[in-house]
Every structure is written in C-alpha cells, then in structure tokens.
Amino acid sequence: MDNALGQPQSIVLLGGTSDIGLAIVRELLSPTTRLVVLACRDVQAGERSAAGLRHDSLDVQVVQFDGAAFATHQPFVADLAERFGDLDVVVIAFSVLGDAATTTTDPMAAAELAQVDFTGVVSSTVAVAARLRTQGHGAIVMLSSVAGERVRSANPVYGGAKAGIDGFAQGLGDALAGEGVHMLIVRPGFVHSAMTRGLKPAPFATTPEKVAAITAKGLRNRRRIVWAPGILRPVFIVLRHLPGAVWRRLPLG
Amino acid sequence: MAEVLELLPADLPAALKEVGPRGALVRGLGRSYGDAAQNAGGLVMRLPGTTHDVGLDSDRGTVTLPAGASIDEVLRVIVPRGFFVPVTPGTRFVTIGGAIASDIHGKNHHVEGSFGNHIESMTMLLADGSVVLVSPTERADLFWATVGGMGLTGVILQATVRLLPIATSRMSVDTSRIADLEGLFAAMTEGDDRYRYSVAWIDPVAKGRQLGRGVLTRGDHAQLAQLDAKDASAPLEYGPHQLVSVPPLVPPMGVINLATVAAFNEVWFRKAPRGRVGEVQGIGAFFHPLDLVGSWNRLYGRPGMVQYQFVVPFGEEDAMRTVVERLAARGTASFLAVLKRFGAANDAPLSFPAPGWTLAVDVPAGSHGLGDLLHGLDRVVLDAGGRHYFAKDAHTTPDAIRRGYPRLDEWKAVRRAVDPHGMWQSDLSRRLRLTP
Numbered sequence: 001m002d003n004a005l006g007q008p009q010s011i012v013l014l015g016g017t018s019d020i021g022l023a024i025v026r027e028l029l030s031p032t033t034r035l036v037v038l039a040c041r042d043v044q045a046g047e048r049s050a051a052g053l054r055h056d057s058l059d060v061q062v063v064q065f066d067g068a069a070f071a072t073h074q075p076f077v078a079d080l081a082e083r084f085g086d087l088d089v090v091v092i093a094f095s096v097l098g099d100a101a102t103t104t105t106d107p108m109a110a111a112e113l114a115q116v117d118f119t120g121v122v123s124s125t126v127a128v129a130a131r132l133r134t135q136g137h138g139a140i141v142m143l144s145s146v147a148g149e150r151v152r153s154a155n156p157v158y159g160g161a162k163a164g165i166d167g168f169a170q171g172l173g174d175a176l177a178g179e180g181v182h183m184l185i186v187r188p189g190f191v192h193s194a195m196t197r198g199l200k201p202a203p204f205a206t207t208p209e210k211v212a213a214i215t216a217k218g219l220r221n222r223r224r225i226v227w228a229p230g231i232l233r234p235v236f237i238v239l240r241h242l243p244g245a246v247w248r249r250l251p252l253g
Numbered sequence: 254m255a256e257v258l259e260l261l262p263a264d265l266p267a268a269l270k271e272v273g274p275r276g277a278l279v280r281g282l283g284r285s286y287g288d289a290a291q292n293a294g295g296l297v298m299r300l301p302g303t304t305h306d307v308g309l310d311s312d313r314g315t316v317t318l319p320a321g322a323s324i325d326e327v328l329r330v331i332v333p334r335g336f337f338v339p340v341t342p343g344t345r346f347v348t349i350g351g352a353i354a355s356d357i358h359g360k361n362h363h364v365e366g367s368f369g370n371h372i373e374s375m376t377m378l379l380a381d382g383s384v385v386l387v388s389p390t391e392r393a394d395l396f397w398a399t400v401g402g403m404g405l406t407g408v409i410l411q412a413t414v415r416l417l418p419i420a421t422s423r424m425s426v427d428t429s430r431i432a433d434l435e436g437l438f439a440a441m442t443e444g445d446d447r448y449r450y451s452v453a454w455i456d457p458v459a460k461g462r463q464l465g466r467g468v469l470t471r472g473d474h475a476q477l478a479q480l481d482a483k484d485a486s487a488p489l490e491y492g493p494h495q496l497v498s499v500p501p502l503v504p505p506m507g508v509i510n511l512a513t514v515a516a517f518n519e520v521w522f523r524k525a526p527r528g529r530v531g532e533v534q535g536i537g538a539f540f541h542p543l544d545l546v547g548s549w550n551r552l553y554g555r556p557g558m559v560q561y562q563f564v565v566p567f568g569e570e571d572a573m574r575t576v577v578e579r580l581a582a583r584g585t586a587s588f589l590a591v592l593k594r595f596g597a598a599n600d601a602p603l604s605f606p607a608p609g610w611t612l613a614v615d616v617p618a619g620s621h622g623l624g625d626l627l628h629g630l631d632r633v634v635l636d637a638g639g640r641h642y643f644a645k646d647a648h649t650t651p652d653a654i655r656r657g658y659p660r661l662d663e664w665k666a667v668r669r670a671v672d673p674h675g676m677w678q679s680d681l682s683r684r685l686r687l688t689p
Contacts, residue, residue: 001684004287004559004647005624009684031628032650057652086683136275136294137680180293 001086001137006220007032008088008139012080014065014124015094016040017049019193020143023208024091025053027216033058035084039065039076040094067094067120068112077127081135089219090128091141092121095162097195100155110157117161122168129172132181139182139219142169146189146227149236153248173224184218186211188228204229257283257297262319262410265298266382269676272296276678276688279408281348282323286560287647288680289355289403295678300410302326302348309334314416315373320350320409325493332491332536336416337474339371343591344543345493350409355644356401356604358611360450360540363596367606369400370599375412380676384410389600398667401604403643405677405687406668419474421488424450424539426472429528434465434577438570438610441469441594449473450539451594456518457580457587457614465577467592468525475533484533493537493544514588521589556619559647561627564595565639566609572637573610576630580614583626590614602660602667605642613645624648643681651686661687 002008007030013021016038025036036053038060040046046062054060061084065076080087098113125140132138147155148162166185173183188211190202211228218226227233239247260268269277275295283290283299291297302322307330309316316331324338325345331337340352340359347357353375358367365371374388377399387396399406427448431437437453445451448471455467477488537544565572573592580587591613598607616623631653634641640657641649655661665687675689682688 001288001293001680003649003684004557004618005627007624007648030624031631032624032648034651134275134294136292 002088002139003032005032009033010035010037010084010086010088012037012039012087012090012128014039014067014090014092014128015143016046016062016065017042017194018093018095018143019195020188020191020208020211021091021093022049022053023212024093024141024215027209027212028089028219029053029058031057036060037080037084038062041066065094067116067124070120070123073120073124073127074130077124077131081131086135087128087131087138089139089141090132091143092125092128093141093143094120095143095158095195097155098158100158103155103157113157114161117158118164121161121165125165125169125172129176129181133176133179137180139184140169140173141215141219142166142183142185144169144185144187146187146232146236149187150240150247170224182219182222184215184223185225186215186218186228187225187232189232191228204232204235257299259299259301262300262378262408265300265378265408268296268298269380269382272676276676278404278677278679279350280404281321281351281354282346284344284346285351285355286645287643288684289644289646290351291680292678293680300350300408307331309336311336314418315413316416317411317413318349319411320353320375321348323348324352328491328493328536331416332419332422333489335418335420335489337419337536339365339415339417340368341540343541345537345541346544349412349414350404353400353409353412354402354404356599356601356606357644358593358595358606360452360593362606363445363451363594364449366596366599367401367604369397369601369604371415372396372400373413373415375399376410377406378408378410380407380672380674393600394667395671397599397601398603398664400599400601401643402601402664402668403603403679403681403687405679405682406671407677417474419489420477421475421480421484422491422536423475423480423484423488424472424534424536425475425479426470426532426534426539427528427530428468428470428526428532430522430525431467431469433463434467434574437465437467437469437592441592445471445594447471453592454521454589455577455592455612456522457577457590458515458518458584459522460581464581465574465592466522468522470539472534472539479531479533481533491536493535493541518589553615553617554619556617558615559618559623559627560613560615560645561630562611562613562642562645563630563634563639564605564607564609564611564642565634565637566607569609569637569639572633572639573612575633576612579626579630579633580616583622587614587616602664603643603658605640605644607640609639611642613642618647643685646681646685649685651684654685654687 015021038046050060095117103110144166145162147159148166151159169185190205214228277296278292279298280290300321302319342357352368356367356369451471453467453469595606635656
C-alpha cells in the first residue's frame, strides 16, 4: 500500500534489466519501500541490476520472467502476490527493439518481435491488472513510446507494437478507473540507453533518469499519460497531423 | 477501492459471511487523517448511531451507548443533564467505537488518561460471529487489545462509559502567551497539574529566538458562581454550531502557502492575551475549534495534507526541539501545531499516549521532499524512545511501529486468537504489518 505521500512499499519491474525501468525504480525508492522485484528473462543480468539497488532494509528479488511465454504470465503474477503480498507499483518495461532492416523484411522475425513487444505486454498486463483489481489499489506504469504515436518507416514493427500497447493501455486504464487502480502511460522520445546504443539520437533525446523523474511525478499526480520530455507532446500534436507525404520525407532517423 | 456499507448490528453476521480474502473493517465516521478506516479491495462497514439508544444512568454517572454514536450526538443528550464525556478530542465528529479503537486522548490526558481508561465494559462481535462482553476484569487481554486496537480485534457494538458530572456547560479558561519552546516546557511542567485541561498551540513557522512560541490555554468546567446572570439562568444549555464553511470552490492548489500561514500564525499569536484568567467560554470554542469551520481540510487544495503526531518521553525535550527546528527551518507551511504534556499510559499494548510530550502538526501533502523530512523526523522520535499515533499516521513504516510499540507481539497474539483467519483488515493494518 502506498503511504499518503504516494511512496510505494513494493515495486515490480517487468523487464528487470531495462535502463529506463531501473531508473524508475530508483526514483520511486524511499525508506518506505521494502521490496523490489526484478522480473527478467536473463536472471544473471537481473542479479547485476539488483546488486546496485540492495541495501540493509530493502529486499530485492530477481525472478525469471519470459515476456513471450504467455501461458506463464497468470501463474507468474499469482506467485508474486502469494510470496510478496500487495503489489503497489508494477512497471511494464520489457521490449526488444529488434533490427529494423530484418523485421521489416523477415515475417518470422517480425512476428517474434511483435510477440514480445505487443502480445507479451498485453497478456502480462492483463494478469497484473486482475491482481491489482482484487487488491483494490495499485498502479501500472506502461512504457509506451512516441514511436507508437505516429509510426515511422524506419522501424514499423517496433513502432506498430508500441502503438498497439499504447491504445491497449488507454482502454484498460479507463476500464480500471473506479477500481482504485491507476494506469500511467509513459511516452518517451529517444532515450540514451543500452537498447539504443549506437543509434543516431532523434531530436529531443533524453535520459532514463529524466524519464524516471517525469514518471514519478505522473504517478503522484495520477496522470493518465506523460511525455518525456514534455515538449514532445506539442511536437507530436503537429507531427500527427502532417500529411502523409510530408511525414514520410521527414529526416527522423 | 472498497465498498462502504451502512448496516444495523443485527445484519452484521450475514454480511460477514460474504467477506472475501481482503477482509472487512467496521469504522466510525471515517474521519481519520490516514488510512486507518480504509480497506482497499475489501469491505468497509459503518454502524449507524442513534441517540435514542443512549442509556444514561444519572445515579452511577455512566452511559451505555451504541458504538456508532458520535460524541456530538452524545453531548447533546448528556450535557443538559449535567454530564460530560470523560475525554474529547479536538472534534466532536468521532464515534464512541472510533474513540475506543484509537484510544483517543484530549486536553485532560495528564490528569485523566485516554478514552479507554473510562470504559466500564463493552460488547463486541468477534470474527466467529459470537458476541462477548469485555471489561478490565472480564477477558481483560481482549479488552485492552481492543482499546487502541484500530478495529482489528472485532466489532465494538456497545460501550458503557463513565461520565464526568458538570455544574455548567461553560468552561473557565486561563490563557497565556509564551515566548518560546523552553518557556512552554517550563510552564506546563510547573503548572499543568493545577488544571484538568491543558494544551499549547505553537507556531511551527517561527524560528530562532521565537522557536516554539505558543499560546497555552488551560482550564476546567466553570462553576455556577462564575457565570453571569444571563448564562446562570440556563447553566447547562448546549447548542454548538458551525460558524462558517469553506466554500465549494477552492483553487486546486489550495490557499495554504507559507505567506498565508505565516500571516495567520502571526495574527493568532499577537491576538492572544499575554495572560488572562478565568475567561468563560463555551464547550465548542474550548474543545472543538476545528468544528467551527466546516470542511476546513479543503483549504489545502487537491494534494491534501498529512498530520504528523508523535510522543517523546520526559527528558527527551531535545528531540522535541529538533523536530520543531527542522519543521521551522524547512519552512513547511504548517498551521498551528499542538503541544501537550501526557500523563500515565494505560494497559493497552497499542495505546499511543505515554508519559512525555506529544506534538501534532499538519503539513501540506504536496510539498517537495516531505517524505525525506518525515522519515528523518521518525528517526529522531524513535531514537528518543518515542512513537507515532496510528490514528494519524500516513507515512511511517512497519519497522518504526515495531520500535515504537514494544508490546506489538503481545497484541498480535491476542488478535490471532480471536481472528485466526484474518477477517479484520485495513489499509493501515497491511501497510504497517499489524495483520498478516
């Protein structure tokens, strides 16, 4: 249960090695926090993330989680609740960027990416939402992306998956309103992180820490959607309405 | 989110059969500052109180009340008949059940202790559906676990309370303005025992040499001879009323900021007399100043406020000074804070009051860095051997509770015996690990 200052006691990160996800966890930590669960495919990498968070009065658990293994998602969430009690904040941060050139031409590669970035996110979030609805409180942070706001030709599969989860999260968030469960959609622009290493930064590039600060504020104020950085909101109001022929020719990396 | 059901005690057993894994909680008026009266995902119930059921025994000076009756309703019945509640907090809008569950205290704690000290007996509904009578001599462990037990041992249905006989419905009040915190400690230590009621309001914004400046008000129920001719013609008349209410349209950021608060506190300090003796006041003005302004809490705007209350033992005045200093230094826009000298504790393991100094202060919840400030204050309080008040807590941790309440395990054992399956739960009980 969050205290009256909006400080959570337990935080779960699906995508336990995500730079942005970990930055959000660090931002939300307070003396009130007693538990952090890092759920990730690669448990050893998760242990390395956990080492940076652990201290005397904070229990950091690393658990195996596979975004593409849909059948495991419901038992996975049930097990978390059984072992750790109420889940106050659940951050859905797992995704793969994929190689745009491959996913745009190889149907199998495209489907594999969509399975993690869209289908896996949907199935795990539905499982988490059911649990939060039962406990009558809690927040879900959905890491969407501006890539889904208007999908670019440079990476249509990734962008399409983000567009899908963004719309899904809006609808699910509305369905949860009145149940005590808060859905926060975070739409970062280009973020300097392990996932984007070596890529050419887009305009208004930001850092995981800045995304985390904006996310924490959005949670406190119970916002539906936040953009990181905030300037991207007006920018995308314009971009979204550009004629297709103009949008297609923009040098957006 | 939780449902709040209003139901008659007779319908309780049937309602409890429907309770799911998130448990149930019976609450009073739901006015606790924190999450004590909430139960996310579970059931919250309220038993209505009616003053028709007030059984006043004038000869013995006791009253038997349904737990859902409020102190407001009770006073309207008993004051005209020459009695007063043994303990009242700063608002009349608390129920008898809530008063027991939080083991509330008032301005007379240094003399007469907390609400639980004045309960002759009570009837409770337990998780298994049985109704039992408990008192300091009958199932004493359950009685004392329920006093201050935050509604987690069972449902208080009815209580018999020992009352205070009064000659008039007016108060005789001595007021003095005191320049700093040291002065307050000295004045209260030296003079409190001569008064039934004593409390100091301090200015949490004042710094430096004015740190902890305050207004000390002390008094007792007025005797007939102290009333003027007009009042004396109806010495037990009682009709409290609200002066004003906060209008529905307050700006969302609230109207409380350092400028308005500092100005308010300055005026309030200056308007208090340097020293005045024997002023006659009404019960409402003396005990329930908050009730004069309806919906005052909305002045804080959308983020709301949290209340911070703790006690530190006598001899730990330095810890109290550190807390007041940090609040002042940070410039937290706090309205008046309340300083009170507690007397002896009672036998309840989770009762808050203990011999020492207690401070209660409002802080706007939206202010930046408030969490760090309060966690820092927690350490000062706990290191001094103090503790926090469940009824007001909004932020502290299970560890802080374990340190502050050394008899917690004893309480848990009594609770487990009467509620092995965890029927009674609240957001507070889960947050602070009072229930499994």
